[in-house]
Amino acid sequence: MNNSLRTGRAGSGICFNIVVYAWMVFIGAITLYPFINVLALSLNTPYDTVRGGIYLFPRVLTLSSYTNIFQTEGLLNAFTISVIRTIVGAVTTVFCSTMLAFVISRKDFVLTKFISVLLVITMYVSGGLIPSYMLIRNLGLMGSFWVYILPNLVGVWSVLVTRSFIDKLPPSILESAKLDGVNDFKIYIRIILPLCIPVLATMSLFAAVWQWNQWIDTYLYNNSRPELSTLQFEMMKMLLNIESLARLAKSGNTKSTQFLTNQVSPESIRMAMTIVATLPILVVYPFLQKYFVSGLTLGSVKG
Amino acid sequence: MKRILGLAVCLAMLITMFSGCSAPSSVAATTVATQAASPTETVAATPLATEKPKPVTFTMFRSTANPGQDLDSSTPVSKKVQEITGVTIDWQFPTGDFTEKVSLMAASGDLTDMMYCQEASKILYDAKSVIQLDDYISKFGQDVKRLYGDDVLKMARWSLDDPHNYFLPTGGVKELPLTNQDNDNGFLLQLAACKALNYPKIKTLADFESAIKTFYAQNPMIDGQPAIPYSLCFDDWNGIFSILNPIGSVCGDNGDDGEYRVDLTTRQATFRYTLPEYKEGYRWLNHMNDIGLLDPESFVQKFDQYQAKIASGRVIACNDVVSWHINSAIDSLKAAGKADRAYAIFAPSLDGKIVYNGNARGMWTSRDGVMISTKCKDPERAFKFLDWLCTDEAQILNHWGIEGVDYTIQNGKRTWTDDYYNRDTNAQGDFHKATGITNFGWPFPERARGSLDPNGDYYLPYYDDARIFATKTPAEQEVLNGYGIKLWKQFLPDPSKVPTNPWGYGWTISLPTDSKGAIAETACMDVVHRDIPKLVLCKPAEFDAQWDAFQKDLTDAGVADANAAKTAEIDKIYKLYND
Numbered sequence: 001m002n003n004s005l006r007t008g009r010a011g012s013g014i015c016f017n018i019v020v021y022a023w024m025v026f027i028g029a030i031t032l033y034p035f036i037n038v039l040a041l042s043l044n045t046p047y048d049t050v051r052g053g054i055y056l057f058p059r060v061l062t063l064s065s066y067t068n069i070f071q072t073e074g075l076l077n078a079f080t081i082s083v084i085r086t087i088v089g090a091v092t093t094v095f096c097s098t099m100l101a102f103v104i105s106r107k108d109f110v111l112t113k114f115i116s117v118l119l120v121i122t123m124y125v126s127g128g129l130i131p132s133y134m135l136i137r138n139l140g141l142m143g144s145f146w147v148y149i150l151p152n153l154v155g156v157w158s159v160l161v162t163r164s165f166i167d168k169l170p171p172s173i174l175e176s177a178k179l180d181g182v183n184d185f186k187i188y189i190r191i192i193l194p195l196c197i198p199v200l201a202t203m204s205l206f207a208a209v210w211q212w213n214q215w216i217d218t219y220l221y222n223n224s225r226p227e228l229s230t231l232q233f234e235m236m237k238m239l240l241n242i243e244s245l246a247r248l249a250k251s252g253n254t255k256s257t258q259f260l261t262n263q264v265s266p267e268s269i270r271m272a273m274t275i276v277a278t279l280p281i282l283v284v285y286p287f288l289q290k291y292f293v294s295g296l297t298l299g300s301v302k303g
Numbered sequence: 304m305k306r307i308l309g310l311a312v313c314l315a316m317l318i319t320m321f322s323g324c325s326a327p328s329s330v331a332a333t334t335v336a337t338q339a340a341s342p343t344e345t346v347a348a349t350p351l352a353t354e355k356p357k358p359v360t361f362t363m364f365r366s367t368a369n370p371g372q373d374l375d376s377s378t379p380v381s382k383k384v385q386e387i388t389g390v391t392i393d394w395q396f397p398t399g400d401f402t403e404k405v406s407l408m409a410a411s412g413d414l415t416d417m418m419y420c421q422e423a424s425k426i427l428y429d430a431k432s433v434i435q436l437d438d439y440i441s442k443f444g445q446d447v448k449r450l451y452g453d454d455v456l457k458m459a460r461w462s463l464d465d466p467h468n469y470f471l472p473t474g475g476v477k478e479l480p481l482t483n484q485d486n487d488n489g490f491l492l493q494l495a496a497c498k499a500l501n502y503p504k505i506k507t508l509a510d511f512e513s514a515i516k517t518f519y520a521q522n523p524m525i526d527g528q529p530a531i532p533y534s535l536c537f538d539d540w541n542g543i544f545s546i547l548n549p550i551g552s553v554c555g556d557n558g559d560d561g562e563y564r565v566d567l568t569t570r571q572a573t574f575r576y577t578l579p580e581y582k583e584g585y586r587w588l589n590h591m592n593d594i595g596l597l598d599p600e601s602f603v604q605k606f607d608q609y610q611a612k613i614a615s616g617r618v619i620a621c622n623d624v625v626s627w628h629i630n631s632a633i634d635s636l637k638a639a640g641k642a643d644r645a646y647a648i649f650a651p652s653l654d655g656k657i658v659y660n661g662n663a664r665g666m667w668t669s670r671d672g673v674m675i676s677t678k679c680k681d682p683e684r685a686f687k688f689l690d691w692l693c694t695d696e697a698q699i700l701n702h703w704g705i706e707g708v709d710y711t712i713q714n715g716k717r718t719w720t721d722d723y724y725n726r727d728t729n730a731q732g733d734f735h736k737a738t739g740i741t742n743f744g745w746p747f748p749e750r751a752r753g754s755l756d757p758n759g760d761y762y763l764p765y766y767d768d769a770r771i772f773a774t775k776t777p778a779e780q781e782v783l784n785g786y787g788i789k790l791w792k793q794f795l796p797d798p799s800k801v802p803t804n805p806w807g808y809g810w811t812i813s814l815p816t817d818s819k820g821a822i823a824e825t826a827c828m829d830v831v832h833r834d835i836p837k838l839v840l841c842k843p844a845e846f847d848a849q850w851d852a853f854q855k856d857l858t859d860a861g862v863a864d865a866n867a868a869k870t871a872e873i874d875k876i877y878k879l880y881n882d
Binding site for chain 2: 046047048050051052053129130133134137142189193194219220223224233236237240266267
C-alpha cells in the first residue's frame with residue numbers, strides 16, 4: 001500500500017506540491033522564454049540571425065548590435081532624458097498625489113466628495129487625441145521638457161489608493177498633532193508621509209515605470225526638439241519603420257519603397273534596442289520588490 | 304527617514320533646475336526654430352542673386368526619413384545653399400505611420416512652412432491647409448517651368464474640379480525606369496543552378512520549370528540540408544512581391560496600374576484577376592505544386608521563415624525583389640561566402656506570346672510633391688527657394704556637390720572619383736552625411752537621372768552599365784557573362800519603346816474613400832487573398848472549377864463596381880492631363 005500518496009497530511013501534500021510546482025515552472029518558462037529569446041537574438045550577428053533557428057542561445061556571439069546602437073547619434077542623450085524624466089516624474093507625481101490624497105482624506109474638508117467624484121470621472125472618460133493636443137499646445141508646453149512632467153503630476157489611481165490608506169491610519173494621531181499646534185503642512189510631512197512609506201514605494205515604482213515607458217508624448221509634442229527625445233521614442237522609431245514599409249508596399253507604392261531600402265534595421269539590432277530599453281527598469285525592480293508586494297496587499301487586510 | 308526624504312526632494316529640485324538649462328547639442332542649425340507655429344524671420348522679397356540675402360529658416364515636414372542622410376545644415380553643400388539663398392531648412396519627421404501625424408497637424412493648425420507627405424497630401428488639401436502655387440509659378444517660377452515643362456505642370460494640377468497647382472511634383476521628371484540601376488525583381492533562379500546547367504535560356508515559364516526540375520534532381524541536398532525547389536511567401540503584404548506582382552508581370556501587367564489592366568485606347572479598367580491570362584498563370588503555379596516542386600509551406604510560412612530559408616542557400620528558385628525585400632537574406636549569403644546561392648533575375652513569358660512586363664513603362668512623375676502651407680509667413684520667399692532649387696546651378700550642387708571639392712571637370716564633363724561612386728551606392732555609409740549631397744534632392748524638384756543639360760553633360764551622376772556591373776559579386780558577374788549580357792534588365796523590353804499611357808500611373812489614382820467602388824475593391828482583394836491558396840494547392844483536375852468559383856466570388860464582392868469606379872477616376876485624370 002502506498003501510504004504516502006493516499007493518506008496522511010504529508011502524503012497528499014507531496015502530490016499537490018509536485019503538481020503546483022510543475023505548473024509554476026511551466027508558467028515561468030513560458031513567460032521567461034520570449035525574453036531569453038530576445039536576449040539571444042540581440043547577442044547574435046545580424047547576418048546570422050536572418051538564417052533563423054536561434055532559440056535560447058546565440059550561435060555567433062557578438063556585441064556588435066549593442067555598439068551599433070550606442071553609436072547612434074542622440075541615443076546617449078535620449079537615455080539621459082529618459083532617466084531624468086523617470087526620476088523627476090516619479091518624485092513629483094508621488095509628492096503631488098499624496099498631497100491631494102491627504103487633503104481629500106480629511107473629513108472636515110468641504111469639497112471632499114466633489115473632488116473624489118471628479119477624479120473618478122477622469123478615470124473613465126478622457127478627451128481624446130485632438131483635444132489633449134490642443135490643450136497642451138495652448139498651455140505652451142509644446143517642445144519643452146515639462147510636457148513630460150506637468151500633465152502627469154496627479155495620478156488618480158495613486159490618489160485613491162493613498163487616500164484609502166490614510167483613512168486607515170488612527171485618527172488619534174492627527175488629533176493629538178493638532179492639539180500640539182502643528183500646522184497642516186507639518187502634519188503631512190512629519191506624520192503622514194512617513195506612515196505611508198509602503199504606499200509611496202509602490203506608487204513611485206508605478207510612476208517611474210510609466211514615465212520610463214512613455215513615448216507617445218515625445219512623438220506628439222516634442223517632435224521638433226530631437227534633443228528632448230526619450231529612449232523609448234528612439235526604440236519606437238526603429239521598430240515602427242517596418243510598419244511604414246508594409247503600408248507603402250500595400251498601397252502599391254513600390255517606387256517609394258526603394259527609399260526605405262536601408263531603413264528597416266536588422267532583427268538583431270531591434271532586439272538589442274529592446275534590451276537596452278528594458279534593462280534599467282529590470283535592474284531596479286528587485287530592490288523595490290518588497291515594497292511592491294506589500295503595496296499590492298494594502299487594501300486587503302481589514303482592521 | 305526625514306533626511307532621506309529631504310535629500311530626495313533636494314535632488315529632484317536640483318535635477319529639474321539643471322534640466323531646464325540644457326542647450327540643444329545635436330542640432331547644429333545656425334538658427335534655432337522650435338515648433339512649427341513659432342514665427343520665423345519675415346524677410347522682404349529680396350532678389351536672391353544680387354546682394355547677400357538675409358538668412359531665413361523654413362520648417363519642413365517630410366513623411367519619411369532616410370537614415371543614410373543626415374539633413375544637418377552644417378554639411379558643405381548645405382552651407383553653400385545657405386550662402387547662395389540664405390535659406391536653412393529645419394526638418395521634422397514623423398515616426399511610423401505619418402497619416403495620423405498629418406491629420407493632427409491639419410486639425411490643430413500646427414503646420415510646418417513646407418510639407419511633403421505623399422498620399423496624405425489629400426488630408427491637407429481637404430483641410431485647406433496648403434496654398435495655390437499658380438500665381439507664384441507664373442510670377443517667380445521661370446526655372447520651375449524650365450525643369451518641369453508646361454505639360455508636366457498641367458498634369459500636376461490637383462483635379463478637374465480644382466485645376467490649380469498645389470504641389471511641385473516629386474521624382475525625376477519623365478525619368479525612364481531602371482536608370483542608374485539594374486532590374487531587381489522577377490523570377491529568380493540560383494546562380495549556382497544557372498552555372499551548373501550551363502546557362503539555359505529561360506524564355507518561358509516552361510523553361511524556368513525545367514531548369515528547376517533538372518537542378519533539383521541533381522542536387523536534392525544543399526549544404527547538408529534538403530533543397531527547396533521553389534518557395535513562395537504569402538504572409539500578409541509580402542505576398543504582393545512574391546506571388547501577385549510576378550504572376551502579373553508574366554501575364555502582361557507590371558503593377559503600374561495597380562490591380563487593374565487599363566486599355567490604352569478606351570481607358571476601361573478591368574480588375575486583372577478576371578483576365579484569362581491569369582488563369583493560365585495560376586494554373587502554372589498549380590502545376591508546380593502538383594509535380595512537387597512548390598514548397599508545401601509556401602502559404603503558411605511567415606516572412607521570417609521564408610527569409611531564413613533563402614539565407615541558408617537552400618531555395619533554388621523564388622520570385623521576389625532582391626534590392627530591398629529579401630536583401631537581408633542576400634546580404635547574409637554574401638557574408639557567409641555563399642554568393643553563388645544568390646539569384647539570377649529572369650523575365651520569362653507566360654507562353655512565349657505575352658511579353659513579360661516588368662518596370663517597362665516610362666514615368667512622367669508623381670501625383671504628390673512639396674507643398675507650401677498656409678502657415679508659412681513668407682510663401683514668396685519659400686517659393687523662390689523652390690524655384691532656385693530647379694536651376695541648373697542648384698541641381699548640380701545638390702547632386703554632384705561642390706566643384707573642385709566633390710567633382711572635377713574632365714574633358715569638359717563633370718566627373719566623380721570612383722570612390723564617390725562607390726560610397727554613393729552604399730547609402731548606409733557616411734557619404735551623404737559628410738558631403739550633404741542629396742540633402743536638397745528628393746523630395747524637392749529633381750531632374751531625371753540620365754537627363755542631359757544643354758552642354759550634353761549629365762545633370763545627375765550617371766551610372767552606366769559598366770559601373771553597375773562592377774558593383775555585382777563575382778558569382779553574379781560570371782553568370783551574366785555566361786548569358787552574354789551586362790545587366791539583368793537586358794532581359795526586359797526597352798523602356799523607351801513602351802508607350803507611355805496618357806493617365807500616368809494608375810496605382811496613384813485612388814478611389815474616393817468609403818465609396819462603393821473603394822469598398823468593392825477592398826472586398827475583391829480579400830477574395831484574392833483567400834482564394835489564391837486554394838487555386839494553387841488544389842488538384843489540377845479541380846483547377847477549372849476552383850477558378851470559376853474564384854470568379855464568382857469576385858463578382859459577388861462587387862468587381863464590376865470596382866472596375867466602374869476605377870475607370871471613372873482614370874477618366875477624370877485623363878481629362879485633367881489632356882483637356
